[in-house]
Amino acid sequence: MNAASRSVSVKDVAARAGVSLGTVSNVLNRPDRVSDPTRVKVETAMRELGFVRNESARQLRAGHSRVVAYVVLDAANPFFTDVAQGVELSAGLADLWLFICNSNNDAERERAYLDLLQQQRVQGILITPVDPDAEHLREVAGRGTPLVVVDRTQQGLDLCSVAVDDVLGGRLAVEHLIDRGHTQVAFIGGPLSIGQVRDRWQGAQQAWADAGLPPESLHLITTSALTVVEGRGAGERLSGLPSRRRPMAAFCANDLLALGLLQQTIGSGRRVPDDLAIVGYDDIEFASAAAVPLTSVRQPRHELGRTATELVIDEATNPAHTHTQVTFTPELIARTSTLG
Amino acid sequence: MNAASRSVSVKDVAARAGVSLGTVSNVLNRPDRVSDPTRVKVETAMRELGFVRNESARQLRAGHSRVVAYVVLDAANPFFTDVAQGVELSAGLADLWLFICNSNNDAERERAYLDLLQQQRVQGILITPVDPDAEHLREVAGRGTPLVVVDRTQQGLDLCSVAVDDVLGGRLAVEHLIDRGHTQVAFIGGPLSIGQVRDRWQGAQQAWADAGLPPESLHLITTSALTVVEGRGAGERLSGLPSRRRPMAAFCANDLLALGLLQQTIGSGRRVPDDLAIVGYDDIEFASAAAVPLTSVRQPRHELGRTATELVIDEATNPAHTHTQVTFTPELIARTSTLG
DNA sequence: ACCCGCAGTTGAAACCTTTCAAAGATGCAA
DNA sequence: TTGCATCTTTGAAAGGTTTCAACTGCGGGT
Known part of the structure; x- marks a missing residue:
């Protein structure tokens, strides 16, 4: 009033x-x-x-906050917003509210947000970090703010984390293509400095070797980012190859790349999957909604969020908490882009 | 340590x-x-x-916060994350940090977040509300927390808001189709309780009437939500019409619908734009990345966010602040889905 | 009549920082 | 040497809430 x-x-x-x-x-x-x-x-x-x-006064006296924060790498990537949804759901059960912060792939911003959140004494921080081995992540945890790394694995065992087995995901994708009879396959992704990309590529190689196929028929096409535009570029590079040596199938390190590749392929008059079979990764909503529904490796996004939240709450409330690394199993969702 | x-x-x-x-x-x-x-x-x-x-103690004594919050309707919709990016940019210039909250289209959650943010005494709140005329929006502003409505227009002039002229957007889309020679057009969108949808439909009708075309050849196909799935369903309904009466062009109330429609159309063996021309709305990134790049009405998303932030800062700091309603002009981006 | 226990209420202390008037230190000119 | 201006530092008060030990009434048991 x-x-x-x-x-x-x-x-x-x-x-x-x-x-x-x-x-x-x-x-x-x-x-x-x-x-x-x-x-x-x-x-x-x-x-x-x-x-x-006045929440400041409340929190100052009561000593505990009612919010958890999720620092995402890229708010525009549907994968992260889906994870966030899982977080929100289970946070709600514990009477916690979620603030989403966007680091936008910028280590400096990430650091600044972490500082702010520590100062706010939030109950806990979930983060998909630019670099999972960065010093400042450990500092945060060391200073008493519970922190869980989401969708990244890091070297030490001194932090909680939830992730998906990307090596296995890479295997699944390539095994599927081998099952469909392909003997020339391109792996599209990059930069290889991203752990995810490296793991998926490694899984692809393992599957290839296990099937007794020659390494040189598994082509590595690196990109400079995991975006739609880069996917289109990769498509052009593929088209440029002499038809004898041109792979009839591609495994992309994420769905955005796959969508770009799909667009370029159809746009240049070739057909999916007849001329080129495509497998993506993440199974974002747009994957099934693409012009040719995309075969993709699904990560349990909601579960990822849910589990991360449970871990961070445990770390905040359970004195006997021990840091835990949870790894989920990905799943291949086969659709038209490989099945015809 | x-x-x-x-x-x-x-x-x-x-x-x-x-x-x-x-x-x-x-x-x-x-x-x-x-x-x-x-x-x-x-x-x-x-x-x-x-x-x-300790930020709580700091804020309690200093009396002002360093954060603004943006309560979005649906974090999974790229449109909102793009607006958020604009917010972030200009908030950064004023040394403010952004927290994103997701109401998920739920009035109850929206209300709860507004309560929490008021209690936190944030510098200001940006919100794309479920219902722009809801009482609690005014209460917030009345109690002293600066608040700006984003991408919605409301009845009174007692709040700041930034929005895009949706009636004009609807006009642009349909005028474009008329220019391309179409005389049977479907408007796909719903529910009509959403102000946006109503305005775009109204603009479509105006353009139709201005061109002297008979009202009955502008078909209204309502959906229950603005999602990819609903778009596919609308496509099936279109296919069901006898070919004489079947529109050769469709204007969808947003891009998600348009992408669903596109997918269904191509999937059932028809071609875009030859058999069906499609116009979407929002021009999200996936619109240009679709199998057939989508003609769409672009809203100045970053500017929307930027302006909203400037308004909220003005309201927070300028004693002579007066509530302002800013309306932006949309722009048609013509692509293959209507140009062939 | 007395004591006990209980439900309801009180008010001072504590949480951690910022603010600001005032004290202290320093250097310089007269 | 004194006085004055400038630069630093100090310490108490204030900000709004929660907490908790202590208090007040009141009804019931004896």
Whole structure:
């Protein structure tokens, strides 16, 4: 009702309701300890004055926050928003609220957000970091803010993490293509400095070797990023190869690449999967909605988010907490882009 | 370094550095007023003790926050993450940090987030609300937290807002189809309770009438949501029409619908744009990356975010602030899906 | 009449930082 | 040497909430 004159405090409410400070606080935090008539009086006063509890003061005194934060690498990538949905769901069960921060692949911004979140004394931080081995991640955990690394594995065992077995994912994709009779396959992805990409490529190689196929018929086509545009570029490079040596199948390190490749392939008059079979990775919603529904390796995104949240809550509340690394198993979803 | 024994405070730092509380605070907030040797001493102490400033206490005393929040309707929709990017950019210039909250189209969650953010006394709130005329939006603003409505127009003039002229957008889309010679067009979108959809449909009708075309040849096909799945369903309904009466062009209320329609059309052996021309809305990145690049109505997403941020900062800092409604002009991006 | 226990209420202390008036130190001119 | 201006540093107060030990009434048992 009344404007922002000087922010209404519990003191004002207490005066208006004719009770003490403590009672107002009890209404807020332990309503069962307050008699009905008093409670009503206080609630009325709050409503009339437009009281809004000051969270800074609450948290300062109570010593604990009601929010967890998820620092994502790229808010525009549907994969991360799907993970976030999983986080939100299980955070809600623990009466926690989620703030999403976007590091935008920038280590500097990531660091700044981590600082801010520590200062805010959030219950916990989930993060898909630019570099999972960066020093500042450990510093955060060392200073007492629970932290879980999402969708990245890191060297030490001194942090909680949830991830998906990317080597296995790479295997699944390439085994599927081998099953479909392909003997010339391109792996498209990069840069190889990204752990994910490296693991998927490694899995692809393993599957290839296990099938007794010659290494030189598994082509590595590196890209400079995992984007649609780069996928289109890779398609052009593929087209450029002499038809004898041109792979009839491609495994892309993520779905954005695969969608770009798909677009370029169809656009240049070739057909999917007849002229080129395509497997993507992540199984984002747009994968099944593509012009040719995309075969893709699915990661359990919601579970990833859910588990990460459970870990961070455990770290925050359980004194006997031990750091845990959870690895999920990916799953191949076969669709038209490889099945015809 | 040292674990979360009992959170290091300025007092500890002061003791360690052999200075007073006030000096530590000065190092933090007005380093220029502190002599070099003292500053170094304090900074060293901070590093050694692993001091992390308590933001709750800071904000309680200083009285202002360093964050703005953007409550989005659907974090999985690329449109909103693009707006968020614009917000982030201009927030950064004012030394503000952005927290993204996802209401997930749920009025209850939206309300809860608004409560939390008010309690946190954030600098300002940007929101794409479920219902732009909801009472609680006004309450927030009335209680002193600056609030700007993004991508929605509301009835009164008592809130700041930034939006895009959706009626004009609808006109542009349909005028383009008329220019291409179409005389049977379907408008696909819904539910009509969404203001956006209503406006775009209205613009479509206006363009149709202005061209002197008969109302019955502009077909309204309503959907229950603005999703890829619904787009596919709409495609099936279109296919079901007798070919005489079947529109050769469709204008979809957003790109997700258009992508679903595109997929269904191609999947059932028809061609785009020869058998069906398609116009989408929003021009998300996947629109240009679709198998057939999608003609779409582009909204200035980054500018939307930028302007909203500027408004909210003005409302927070300028005593002479007056509520402003900014409307942007959309732009048609013609691509293969209508040009052939 | 007395004591006990219990439900409800109170008010001071504590949480950690920033702010600001004032004290202290230093250097320079007279 | 004194006085004055400038630069640093100090310490107490304030900000709004929660917590908790202590207090008040009141009804019931004896």
